Amino acid sequence: MKTVIVDYNSGNLRSAEKSFQRMALEFDAGDVIVSADPNVVRSADRVVLPGVGAFADCRRELGAIDGLFGAIEARVNAGVPFMGICVGMQMMATWGREHGDHTGFDWIKGEVVHLKPDDPSLKIPHMGWNALNILSDHPVFDGIKTGDHAYFVHSYHMLPDAPSDLLATVEYGEPITAAVGRDNIIGTQFHPEKSQETGLRLIGNFLRWNP
Template identity: 40%
Template sequence: MKIAVVDYGMGNLRSVTQALEHVSAGRAEILLTDRPELVAAADKVVFPGQGAMRDCMAGLVQSGLRDVVLDAARNKPFFGVCVGAQLLLDHSEEGDTAALGFYPGTVKRFPSGQLDAAGARLKVPHMGWNEVWQTRRHPLFDGVEDGARFYFVHSYYMAPADPALSLGFAEYPFAFSAILGRGNVFATQFHPEKSAAAGLRLLDNFIGWDGSDA
């Protein structure tokens, strides 16, 4: 089995690749690639992203990977990470950027001046560990406790038009979608590769996943 990690020039993709290699334990060939034909030929695809949305979208188009990423999201087990998850929506407030439009929805900026339950001001970006609550059962949640903590670094959050697309949520201080997906797509706002045992378990489950959300 071959798993392609899409390299379109954005972010530290080596950490994602190394985490997948660690959990695969030889069950899969993990290929970090910027070649559309290799992404198209892979059995599964991981789509990371880090940095400004406008730059990420430009890199995706200029690399020639846009269409093959959309095709993978339609047809094979697909794991989006951070900006790679945000790019699946229609539009981002960051730079007033049109995204891939795979799902209807918007990427919105956290408002400034928000307070936590104790009255302390919440910083933007949302950075650090936070609990993620699962909205329904999913094969990738096997062995992952509801309310498990994952590592976030982001100033913008996913707001899908269809609430049923949200597979999990976190709070900062209001609830926002931390996991997006349906069918063969599973996409996280947080970084599973930086999220210790819970994050590695998600990636481990992805390697064995057949793309069904039942």
């Protein structure tokens, strides 16, 4: 089995690579490769799309590598498990509203909007540890419960149209989307590679998930 973490100039992927490799080794889940090569992605058994920065910038960088998004979408359409992380999750939406309106992948109907906490003392970006509120018994949350903490760094979040696509939230002056998913695709607004035990468990679950 081969898990490909997609490299499209979205930031330092070293921590994600190390976390996925650690859990792949623990569960005998094959190889973890970081690659920007569409041909490598097309041979992947699992695809992970990270993302750091602004929605439009990530979308542009991904589109600048000829054939890369097509390779990702082909694997998703083939039923291969896919995980988006942070902006990689946000791009799964229909629209990103960060500094204008930008088209997403439209895999999960909805939009990505700016955080608007009710409490003016809460700073944006939302940065640090928050307790998860698990809304679904999705397999990637096996062994993870409401109250477990994950690490966030973001100013925008996804609002899915269908409540069934919302897997987990956190509270930060308002309910914030922490995870979304349907069929063979999932996404986390938090960074599992920085979320210690909770994040490693989620990564391990993803590597063993057979949708």
